[in-house]
Amino acid sequence: MSHSIQRALVTGLGAVTPIGNDVASYWEGLRTGKNGIRSIQHFDPSDLIIRIAGEVDNFDVSPYLDKKVARRTGRFAQFAAAAGMQAIADSGIELTEENRDNIGAVIATSGDAFDMGPQWNVYQERGSAKVDPFIITRMGQHMAAARVARQLGIRGPNTTINTACASGTDAIGHALNLIRLKHADAVIVGGTEAMITPLALSSMGRLGALSKNNDDPEHASRPFDLSRDGFILGEGAGVLMIESEASAVSRGARIYAELAGIGWSFDATDDTAPDAEGQALAMTRALADAKLAPEEIDYINAHGTSTPYNDRTETEAIKIALGEAAYQIPLSSTKSMTGHLAAGAGGIEAVASILAMTHSSIPPTINYETPDPNCDLDYVPNTARDISCDTVLSNSFGFGGQNISLIVTKC
DSSP: OOOOOEEEEEEEEEEBBBBBBSSHHHHHHHHHHHOOOOOSSSOOOOTTOEEEBOOOOOOOOOTTTOOOHTTTTTTHHHHHHHHHHHHHHHHTTOOOTHHHHGGGEEOOOOTTTGGHHHHHHHHHHHHHGGSOTTTHHHTTTTTTHHHHHHHTTTSOOOEEOOOOOOOOHHHHHHHHHHHHTSSSSSSEEEEEOOOSSHHHHHHHHHHHOBBOOTTTTGTOTTTTBOOOBBBOBBEEEEEEEEHHHHHHHHOOOOOOEEEEEEEEOOOOSSSSSHHHHHHHHHHHHHHHHHOOOOOGHHHHHOOOOOOOOHHHHHHHHHHHHHHGGGGGGGOOHHHHOOOBOOGHHHHHHHHHHHHHHHHHHHBBBBBBOBBBBTTTSSOOSSOOOOOOEEEEEEEETTTTTTTEEHHHHHH
């Protein structure tokens, strides 16, 4: 029996984001420093303490789901279906009876956990017989991966991941191992989120995690800047189509990149405060898995949430993990443009990392005006930087201590 480990190659991309609802428009937004943060439009936020977010605008689900299916599919799962079907189409793979059993789906999400209130009110006010019978199929976390796979008719491993803000990259690591261990020939993988709700904004706002810059939303997300005061909640989905090398090569697929390394760790310190040593451990493990030295990293897509604690801690962690090389490697936070997609962040940031390699251009950290003495690395301020970029490290650190770092390399 062969025990060789399969390489995992990225052959398709899909994206639904606050700065573009497909990969081309998402990249144009990243390249030009487009700001996707605004006052909330999808409901009246006037009585909320937080009234700004990174909303997906002008999203049309009809190209991806028919009306009946869309009605019983939560917004988070609609985003996943759209990005997943974009990625499949981009990959050029033809789904057949022969390959369907060996194509899986791994999607990270929080589901509709922050939007269960209305149905609880229905139960309290109108009784048990009036509750929506489709709560589970509409709102359950499992439905993002399930909806993507059911629409495509793929029957491989089907998994949902939630490790807070680290979830999207965690999902990619799980899918990478499915390929490496030959449990699947291909996997649709990424993250999706649609949790811009009054409950989520109120709870996270009271916790102090969110920016309170309601009157100036365009400048509210400012990672690594001295005046940052919290993150901005975003929504959307980012999905990769990954395949074993054997699968991709056999059909002559266009290959964007290789998933070269993954590293997991846990802070084991505090429920909310990040830990630099724990974060650094994920990065060093990803480097070891990819068999790369720190100086071989060309760009870091930072977690970069725009909270005072995270950005300072991540900067310290990068120095611990990469040593002197940390000062030579450009890094940026695309959350400055999209906001923080929570469980979906690692998905759209993996897409951003691969696009940076593809186009030899690093997206900027916008709204960077006043340097923080505790954040003294190269954050690619305000304007994209055109440089050759063959190896990217993408960080995702969970609000709770889960840390995952991914390394992608150009093939």
